[in-house]
Amino acid sequence: MKRVLTILVVCCSMLVARGQVVLDIIRQSPGYASCNYDVYPDSIPDKLTAAPKGKHPFYISHYGRHGSRYINRRSGYEIPYKMIVQANGVDELTAMGKRVFSEMNFILNDSEDRWGDLTTLGKIQQLQIARRMIDRFPEVFADSANVSAISTVVPRCMMSMESFLIGLTQQNPRLRITMDASRRTQGYMNYQDPLLRINKMTPKAQKAYDAYIASRVGNSRLMEMLFKNPDIVKELVDETFFSYYLMKMGLFQLNTHLNQNTFLTDLFTAEDLYRMWQIDNVLWYVRYGFCPLNGGDYPYTQRHLLRQIIADADSCLRLDTPGAQLRFGHDTVLLPLVCLLGINGYDLQTNNLEEIEARGWWSSSVFPMGSNVQFIFYRSSPRDKDVLFKVLLNEQEARLPIRTDCAPYYHWRDFRRHYLKKLDQYEKRRNR
8 A cells, every 4th residue: 555655646746746745655655765766666546547539549659767676786885884894893883783784794695796686576567567558558569569679788677678578478479579689779778968967966066965965964863773882983984874875775675575674774764764865856856857056958868868759659650550669778867858858847947955845856756666658649540640649657647848638648749849849959059
């Protein structure tokens, strides 16, 4: 039930978002506090808005993040681990501190040589998303429909693609499927613009971010719980970094087979987790959203992907037969893509970091493990020129910042015109 509640908040409109409190969500689902480390919901509400009369789904365009994985590299755990090793070396751990030290050793040993690997849970997530897709839109996958899938060259993404396709073929083994993972497509599947990337955190943005987090860091209660002499051990243990990364370490286990072991997470209150979420959420906004403090252009890193999505759709709309194009990649692509599209108000622009949360810019709602954006296309027949579509964010109907007379459906011609103009204007401005 907790995950059902979370997804209702995660993927609904901004109106619903403003009526909820993030702290309440975290109390019911602590993983939400970990932003991009959150686990994909295990239950999705079934209700979708019926298509306008006479229109039927015939094509799906998708970009999805890989499923749950192990943490990317050992360094993600070593920050708190090295600190507690030093404290243990001078006999400064309490009985609870020793339990935590033992648990950290256990987690590190379990993760060794699995850094970044897709977990069993990650495979299951992709299977379930695929099954729901074919159950919701059977017309797209009828008979021997064509399904094209591509992935970045990262193993967890390729395995996510494989698991997704297994989910489809289990429902319809007659599907005609092609899949590929090549560096040739990395120019739009995982493009990281060097110019925009280097300006993700300008001095102005850093100053504003430091001011925002100043009252939200540290955890003296945790220090007193784990160390015999917290004042003395501060020479070895940075309270801010230790608390933050220990929380992350605990929450990350929700993505692995250790997901029933919540010992580390239980050390923290909902308020502790909430403050960490605030710190992370604003950081994601500054670095990956339309934040004016760093120039406000970062989501345009995904301009090549958006152009490819449009070009692929234009090509497929000419076909008489149904089909789907699936793409598997990363959170650092999906989040700026959602911002670039302005889905559910994620094109927010503000210099006031204190208002990010109040205005519903919640990164956890966009990119949990397994997150995805789906464009579902509708027409009455192959000769129908008025093609409609709707966009799903994590399988829930979402809104776009363009006019429509049939929400949550949009006219494809309006979408093309709006976003190609937007991309053209950016590139013209950039090339001056």
